[in-house]
Each structure stands twice: as structure tokens, then as C-alpha cells.
Amino acid sequence: MIRYPIDVATRVSPNLSALIESQVNDPDAEQPVTLASVRAFITGLLPASLNEAERLHHFDIDVSLLDELDALIEEFGEDALAIDFAQSSASESLSRLIDVVMNDENRENPPTLETIKEAIVSGLSARLVGDGVLEDDEDDALLAEIERLIRRYGADSPAEEFIRYE
Known part of the structure; x- marks a missing residue:
């Protein structure tokens, strides 16, 4: 398991963190959940008949969420474990x-x-x-x-x- 020298979860927005947490805790999710599988989940929510930009705009999915995820994938790789990017704090x-x-x-x-x-x-x-x-x-x-x-x-x-x- 890769341990990052910084707490990478502190660099993730609360919305993306919540989405990652929901995927990690999904009993039907493939294990282990990676950044690539979280991205696939987001894009899989949208009809394939629209191109990605149209799908994101049409369904009001925050484009910045996908941009943020893409930046993490670019920096840490698509196989990085998603759980490392989920902020954990107490309710x-x-x-x-x-x-x-x-x-x-x-x-x-x-x-x-x-x-x-x-x-x-x-x-x-x-x-x-x-x-x-x-x-x-x-x-x-x-x-x-x-x-x-x-x-x-x-x-x-x-x-x-x-x-x-x-």
C-alpha cells in the first residue's frame, strides 16, 4: 500500500470526498475502489448518447468535480486507492x-x-x-x-x- 508523504485527503473538496466515501462504502462496488473507478461511476450516471461535456452540463453535474478528479488521476495515477482521498472526520x-x-x-x-x-x-x-x-x-x-x-x-x-x- 502506498503511503503519501502528505495527507492527500486534505487536497480534496468536501463534495468529491463524499462521493469517494460513498463509492468506497458501497457493498456492490468493485474492490479496491480506485480513482479511475470513481471517475467511471460519475460518467456512468449519464446517458452515453451525449458527449461528456454535454452530459455534464445537461445533468448539472459539477464539471469542477470531474476536473478535480482528473487532476488527482494525473498526479497520483488512475490506480490510486480512492479511500486515501476521502476526508475522514467525525460527524x-x-x-x-x-x-x-x-x-x-x-x-x-x-x-x-x-x-x-x-x-x-x-x-x-x-x-x-x-x-x-x-x-x-x-x-x-x-x-x-x-x-x-x-x-x-x-x-x-x-x-x-x-x-x-x-
Whole structure:
């Protein structure tokens, strides 16, 4: 697996990142998902009877998205794993939970993703729903979300790196 000297995901727009993430998480997608397969997915959404420029304009697909993807393909190659270009950050709900754990005055070390998972399993998310910090429906997806982050980045990754506030 190629490791880039920079975090290439920081160079990807949120829209392209979301599209890449949807393709990577698609259970029917060919594995591994590459930049070329993401491009093929985008162009495959459009009728073949139109040329590419007409298809993009006609269906209001943001041309800059395809341009951005083409620039990544030119720089990193069409066989580059798409997952490396998806920005991963916690949802707003998980970000709030991470923030609560980070600011726990009884904590000696910065929390890892595994620490956050343990907090969720131990009932912290339910307590935050009770305190009004999280909505009841936000609680349900937190465990699956933290487990996805752990699978991708490892249990020992600092949780603070994934905080996102909108």
C-alpha cells in the first residue's frame, strides 16, 4: 500500500470526498475502489448518447468535480486507492462526544479512537442524550461510526484529529 508523504485527503473538496466515501462504502462496488473507478461511476450516471461535456452540463453535474478528479488521476495515477482521498472526520455528534471525553478533568492522556469506543459502549452517548447534548436519534449511529474510523485509522489514533464542527 502506498503511503503519501502528505495527507492527500486534505487536497480534496468536501463534495468529491463524499462521493469517494460513498463509492468506497458501497457493498456492490468493485474492490479496491480506485480513482479511475470513481471517475467511471460519475460518467456512468449519464446517458452515453451525449458527449461528456454535454452530459455534464445537461445533468448539472459539477464539471469542477470531474476536473478535480482528473487532476488527482494525473498526479497520483488512475490506480490510486480512492479511500486515501476521502476526508475522514467525525460527524458533529461524534465530535461533541470526543470533545466531552477530551475535556474530562479525570483523564490523564489524550483519548484515542478506542477510548471513544469504550466510552460509547459504557453509556456516555446515552448520558449525553439525557443531558440534551445529543439528540436521541444521533446516539444510534455513533458506535458504527467509531468502528469505521478504527478500521481505517487504527484504535490508537488520537481522537482529537477527527473532530469536525460545522
